Amino acid sequence: MSDTTETGTELPPCPECGSEYAYESGALLACPMCGHEWAPADGASNGTDGDAADGERVVRDAVGNVLSDGDTVTLVKSVKVSGGGGGAIKVGTKVTGIRLIADGVGDHDIDARVPGFGKLQLKSSVVKRVS
Secondary structure, eight states, rough: OOOOOTTTOOOOTTTOOOSSEEEEEEEEOOOOTTEEEEETTOOOOOOHHHHHHHTOOEOOOOOEEEEEEEEEEESSSOEESSSTTEEOOOOEEEEEEEEOOOSSSTOOOOOEEEEEEEEEEOOOEEEEEEO
């Protein structure tokens, strides 16, 4: 298995497990070892591209769409909620009016009000922007 793209550039290792066996799967890169998928431009699991040309931080969702304040997103992965009674937020849950943050806990970069759970911080890697 080759670890280069069609253009001949070397693929980055998986940001989750560090495996060198990443491969292209459509517009995403995928890891056969842990099953993690990420956008090639991300290079990290938190879904950020660092600084944009105008100096603002660019946050991307699980499939590479650029997110902005006020967007509506859906969860692409079930999320376990720890503390405050616990529970889980199911795949497909719609969250409206998100707010992007830079000072989230860990690599959480979205502040949101999730129906049935209240205010939470989410990772951009578990949401998809609704068109």
